[in-house]
Amino acid sequence: MRRDLYTEEHDLFRQTARAFYAKEVVPHHERWDDEGIVDRSLFTAAGAQGLLAFQAPERFGGAGVDDFRFNAIMVEEAQHAVVSSAGLSLSLHNDICLPYFTEQTHDAQKERWLPGIASGELITAVAMTEPGAGSDLAGIRTTAERRGDVYVLNGSKTFITNGINADLVVVAVKTDPSQRHRGMSLVVVERDTPGFERGRNLHKVGLHAQDTAELHFTDAEVPVDNLLGEEGEGFGYLTANLAQERLSIAIAGIAAARTAVDLTLRYVTEREAFGQPIARFQNTQFVLAECETEVEVTQHYIDRCVLALAAGELTAADAAKAKWWATELQKRVTDRCLQLFGGYGYVTEYPIARLYADARITTIYGGTTEIMKTIIAKDLGLR
Missing domain, CATH: 2.40.110.10 (Butyryl-CoA Dehydrogenase, subunit A, domain 2)
Incomplete structure (x- = not known):
């Protein structure tokens, strides 16, 4: 089913984001994994291409565009490139930290901090x-x-x-x-x-x-x-930003699951066992049919949440539903897809292994699945 979340402008931006990850991130990511940290140049390179602080006013170096769909594309493309670590570093800066500096600062603080945040010289x-x-x-x-x-x-x-x-x-x-x-x-x-x-x-x-x-x-x-x-007033500021934070995590989760399915579809058509591609086995077909259906159905709910955020209508309960469902799905889908790779799925040079390892934290950070269910239960009047 066709997604109708993005316009032609967003599609053009996606090309820029995809090229950025391919050029500035993928060649370095294995080294960054070994070193346990991304280079600071990741942020300045992103800033130079206008990929940071979209919502910051233009006079402070931002794009002055209050459209979270650009943030979503950055998150999705990081998962497409299987560079979750770099993607999280940037989304933390763009999606989670930036609102504190645009919404809770006075003019002098904005002048002091926002230009560096937008350029990537100040990491948050x-x-x-x-x-x-x-x-x-x-x-x-x-x-x-x-x-x-x-x-x-x-x-x-x-x-x-x-x-x-x-x-x-x-x-x-x-x-x-x-x-x-x-x-x-x-x-x-x-x-x-x-x-x-x-x-x-x-x-x-x-x-x-x-x-x-x-x-x-x-x-x-x-x-x-x-x-x-x-x-x-700090508690109120933190909780006000949690819906956007949790939606960002949900976007990453469903994008990672989509990437896992796509990688596995390619693999099973090439890998042979018992004289035929493993794609011909009914178990393979059923597993991927189930994963594809779950991913696509969930994607449309997440897209609706992005639109609700833009309209100021995304509730804490809706964000909690998106976060817990998408991240639990991410874990389940990557695990099932890895199984179809056999022993190769456990080798870290295969992207599916990295997707599997990176998925485990997503049901914990930003609020555990259990906390998400508690929020939803309270919204149902169960107290």
Whole structure:
């Protein structure tokens, strides 16, 4: 069934995005996997081609285009090229971090930060999760005590995407530790802040080139002017952006599943067993028929969510449905497709193996599947 989400302008942009990944990412991705981090040049190359900060105003170097379909294409093309790590690094910067810098900043902050974000010279991250607080966001313990014109931060964060490369980290802190939700604020911690240290670049099951770090704050002094929005409103800012974040993850999930099916369709027509292509076996046909159907049906729901986001109608429950269904489908489809590759599917030089390893985290980050179901249940009035 034909997708009607994109216009001719989007199709032309897709060609640019696909060429960017082919030229700037694919030749380097194996090395980045080995090194555990993408080069900073990934961001500046993307910025030079206008592939960053689409929603940022033109006067700050962005495109000034409030159309999430461009973001979606960047995510889809990363999965098409099987470079999930680079794709996540860029989508974190574009889809998840950028809204804090466009919506919660005053003019002086915009002038200070947005040009570098748009050019790729300033890489962004957001630090919410802590060793003792993941899904329970209101339970964070990192504090920011105001002393004159600075906040003094103490605490630790973990599993922070872009954590090693980041120049600007949006950090969730407690400015009033006696409160839960109402005591939370967001401050921007800059790279060279004294007392801000990066811990390990965590070695993961998949997404090997994506730097995922521990961050530590020991009497780190951050200017009060680095506060985003109003003090005590951080929880609201975070939750307001979660629907877009979860939709971005869902888009990546269904695009990865689509790529897995396409790769497997090509493989089974070429691979022979018992004197014939394995595509002729009924089991192969049934597995791929089932995977194709699930992917296509899900794709149309995700496309509808993208349109709902553009119209300001995407609810937390709808985003949760998209996120949990698409990512669980991603895991299931990549696993079933890998099985059809036999032993070759377990060899990392085959793209299906990378898709399989990279899929495992998607039902965890951005809110676990269990949290997504809880959100949906509450929307049904089940409390």
